[in-house]
Amino acid sequence: MGKVTYISNAGMLVEMGDKKILIDSLCDSTVPIYKATPDEIKGKIIGGVSPFDGIDLMLFTHHHSDHFEPKSTVEFINCQPSVVLVSTGETIRRLIAQDPSLDKNRLVVLDLQVGEVKAFEINDIRIQVISMVHDGKDYQDVENFAYLLEVNGKRILHVGDAKPMAENYGHLNLIEQSIDLLLVPFPYVGIPSGQLVIANQIKPKKIAAIHLPYKEKDRFNWIEGTKKSFGRVREQFVETVFLEEVGDSIIF
Numbered sequence: 001m002g003k004v005t006y007i008s009n010a011g012m013l014v015e016m017g018d019k020k021i022l023i024d025s026l027c028d029s030t031v032p033i034y035k036a037t038p039d040e041i042k043g044k045i046i047g048g049v050s051p052f053d054g055i056d057l058m059l060f061t062h063h064h065s066d067h068f069e070p071k072s073t074v075e076f077i078n079c080q081p082s083v084v085l086v087s088t089g090e091t092i093r094r095l096i097a098q099d100p101s102l103d104k105n106r107l108v109v110l111d112l113q114v115g116e117v118k119a120f121e122i123n124d125i126r127i128q129v130i131s132m133v134h135d136g137k138d139y140q141d142v143e144n145f146a147y148l149l150e151v152n153g154k155r156i157l158h159v160g161d162a163k164p165m166a167e168n169y170g171h172l173n174l175i176e177q178s179i180d181l182l183l184v185p186f187p188y189v190g191i192p193s194g195q196l197v198i199a200n201q202i203k204p205k206k207i208a209a210i211h212l213p214y215k216e217k218d219r220f221n222w223i224e225g226t227k228k229s230f231g232r233v234r235e236q237f238v239e240t241v242f243l244e245e246v247g248d249s250i251i252f
Contacts, residue, residue, distance in 0.1 A: 002154045002252045006243040008037040009066045010211050016151035019125050021057045023158050026073045029066035033213040038246060046076045056123040060087040061160025062144045063094055070098040084122050088143040126150040132162035158183040164194035169201040179204035181252040185211035189240050190226030206252050207240040
């Protein structure tokens with residue numbers, strides 16, 4: 001059995017077997033519509049307070065402020081000496097700029113070409129890191145990692161801000177890997193291109209839609225529009241949960 005708990009914009013606590021993994025969990029978004037990590041939760045993560053005790057691995061998909069914040073991440077690393085952190089070169093560069101004395105042996109930086117996959121294991125967690133094109137024409141040069149994690153036969157995929165297009169997924173044979181839970185930005189379940197990627201190239205058992213704006217700041221009505229669009233395909237689609245409230249969790 002696995003469990004994910006929603007922390008922030010795209011931030012998750014993943015529990016699989018006896019392993020705990022944080023993904024994009026410490027952020028301080030400069031884009032007001034997206035959720036920063038609440039101060040109370042940030043303090044618990046840094047201090048290793050339950051359920052954030054015994055973290056085995058910390059991952060960041062990329063360096064944007066709605067996914068990553070260097071100051072609190074450095075505090076976490078210094079307070080939790082057994083945790084290994086994996087991310088992009090730019091993310092690691094910003095961490096070291098924040099604190100040049102960080103233990104580099106605990107920072108795993110990967111230099112991948114778009115489409116490249118790197119597989120390895122940390123603390124008995126099998127990891128596939130996949131470099132994917134970031135969504136949005138202004139962010140095509142931003143290095144974005146997706147993470148496919150496996151523990152005790154359970155598999156979860158977090159795609160960061162990967163563009164919902166076939167070119168990001170066609171070479172990965174994800175259907176054969178039988179993804180138990182897919183974590184994706186909300187457009188994946190609300191627009192046809194995202195729905196097709198999920199149906200034709202991933203086929204997970206369950207989906208959690210994340211990266212939703214604050215309801216009170218959703219002036220473009222993205223939440224309502226996405227749910228309305230998803231509602232038209234719900235009966236034929238993968239079971240999907242919208243994670244909107246910090247603290248919500250899913251069992252998979």
